[in-house]
Amino acid sequence: MRVTTTKSKSDESFYINYAFINEKGKSTSRIYKKLGKLSELSKELNTDRDGVMAWAKEQARIETEKYKKENESVSIALNPNIPIKKDQQNTFNCGYLFLQSIYYSLHLDNICRNIKNRHDYEYDLNAILSDLIYARFLNPTSKLSSFKYCHSLLEQPTYHLHDIYRALTVLAEESDYIQAELYRNSNYIHKRNTRVLYYDCTNYYFEIEQERGDAKYGKNKENKPNPIVGMGLFMDADGFPLSFDLFPGNQNEQLTLKDHEHKVINDFQCSQFVYCSDSGLGSKKNRLLNTTGGRAYVITQSLKS
Numbered sequence: 581m582r583v584t585t586t587k588s589k590s591d592e593s594f595y596i597n598y599a600f601i602n603e604k605g606k607s608t609s610r611i612y613k614k615l616g617k618l619s620e621l622s623k624e625l626n627t628d629r630d631g632v633m634a635w636a637k638e639q640a641r642i643e644t645e646k647y648k649k650e651n652e653s654v655s656i657a658l659n660p661n662i663p664i665k666k667d668q669q670n671t672f673n674c675g676y677l678f679l680q681s682i683y684y685s686l687h688l689d690n691i692c693r694n695i696k697n698r699h700d701y702e703y704d705l706n707a708i709l710s711d712l713i714y715a716r717f718l719n720p721t722s723k724l725s726s727f728k729y730c731h732s733l734l735e736q737p738t739y740h741l742h743d744i745y746r747a748l749t750v751l752a753e754e755s756d757y758i759q760a761e762l763y764r765n766s767n768y769i770h771k772r773n774t775r776v777l778y779y780d781c782t783n784y785y786f787e788i789e790q791e792r793g794d795a796k797y798g799k800n801k802e803n804k805p806n807p808i809v810g811m812g813l814f815m816d817a818d819g820f821p822l823s824f825d826l827f828p829g830n831q832n833e834q835l836t837l838k839d840h841e842h843k844v845i846n847d848f849q850c851s852q853f854v855y856c857s858d859s860g861l862g863s864k865k866n867r868l869l870n871t872t873g874g875r876a877y878v879i880t881q882s883l884k885s
Contacts, residue, residue, distance in 0.1 A: 581612055581644045583636040592618040594632065596640045598647075615639060672734040676714035683710055687765045694761075695754050703743035705750065711737055712744070723748075759823050760847040766820070774850045776817040779840075779857045781833040783808040796830035812836045814844055823848065834863045841869065854878060 584597045598612035615621065621632045664670065683689075692706040714733070715726035723744055730737050751758070766772060785806040786795050795807035808829030814822040825840045845851050852874035857866075862879030870877040 581640045581647070583615075583633065583640050584611075592629075594618065594621065594636045596636070596643055613639075613643060669732075671732075673718070673732045674734050675718055676733055679714050679717055680710070683713065685769055686762060688762075691758055691761050695750065695757070698754075699750055701746065701750065703739050703747060705747055707737065708739055708744055708747045709751065756843065756847060763822065763848050770818075770820075772820065772822075773817040774822070774848070774853055776854045776856060777822065777844070777850070778815040778817075779812065779837065779855065779861060780815075781810055781812045781836060781861065783810045783829055794826060794828045796828045798829035798831070810836065812840050814840070822850075834861055834866060837861060837866050838869060845873075851875075 581596050581598050584595050586593050586595070594615040594617075595611050596613040596615065597609050599607065599609040602608050615636055616624075618629060618632060621635070622628065625631060625635055627635070688709065689706045692709060695705060711730040711733075712723075712726060715721070715729050719726070719729045721729065724741065727737065727741050727744060763772065783798065783801055785800055785802065785804045785808045786792075788795065788807055791797060791807045794809045796809075798808050798810070800806070800808050810827045810829055810831060810833065811824055812827065812833070813824045816822050823840070823844050825836065825843070827836050841855075855866075855870040855875060855877040856879075857877075858880045859882065862877075862881075867877055867879065869875075
């Protein structure tokens with residue numbers, strides 16, 4: 581990097597220029613950093629033009645050293661004559677680290693700490709929840725496969741597989757609390773737009789022959805003859821998930837809105853919004869529900885109707 585200047589009628593500007601080879605293989609340069617104008621720098625540094633130039637060259641040297649450190653190559657020496665030790669892991673996945681930053685910015689660790697005060701368990705709920713989230717993003721598989729995958733991460737699990745299954749029960753019991761806290765914490769990262777809320781339902785099936793728990797026989801979206809569980813989801817105006825709820829697969833989807841909407845109003849303090857859905861969730865009761873408390877609705881309607 582080197583110092584360049586441009587002169588105008590009344591002043592002179594100082595820059596640090598960065599020279600490089602572009603994609604076409606030609607030598608070119610660009611402004612890396614603007615240092616300021618001569619009149620301002622002279623007054624700030626209490627010196628003349630030569631003094632400003634000497635200071636600018638020192639700044640260019642510092643920026644060059646900093647750039648080299650940030651972009652230096654790392655070499656790993658491997659000897660083909662030295663055998664690799666058996667069962668020794670030499671590579672680790674680090675792709676979860678950017679997810680880790682988001683995880684902690686949402687204060688999910690504090691949420692897990694508060695849950696711990698209401699339950700009696702010995703495992704690390706924060707470690708289990710974070711690993712399950714990372715695995716769901718990077719390698720979505722079963723709980724057992726996710727546990728095995730997390731052993732390839734830079735920070736490997738210190739808990740056991742049975743701890744995951746026990747933690748899932750706690751997470752299910754605290755689902756409403758987690759969703760409400762996540763909504764509040766997400767506002768510190770991105771201001772949530774809850775003036776318009778979209779709602780829709782879906783269901784997913786289980787590879788079982790008999791009904792079990794909320795897995796009931798009902799109308800399957802994929803036309804599978806298996807027991808299903810329904811899920812309703814509220815989404816804000818920017819397309820971010822707001823709240824979800826689960827219900828038995830044999831329950832009418834139109835009946836799921838009332839309780840779920842009251843939960844959003846009470847837990848999320850979202851009392852005034854425009855409710856949007858398709859015609860399947862636009863029953864008379866659902867429309868009447870959204871004509872009070874400053875709420876309104878937009879329901880799709882067929883042209884024939």
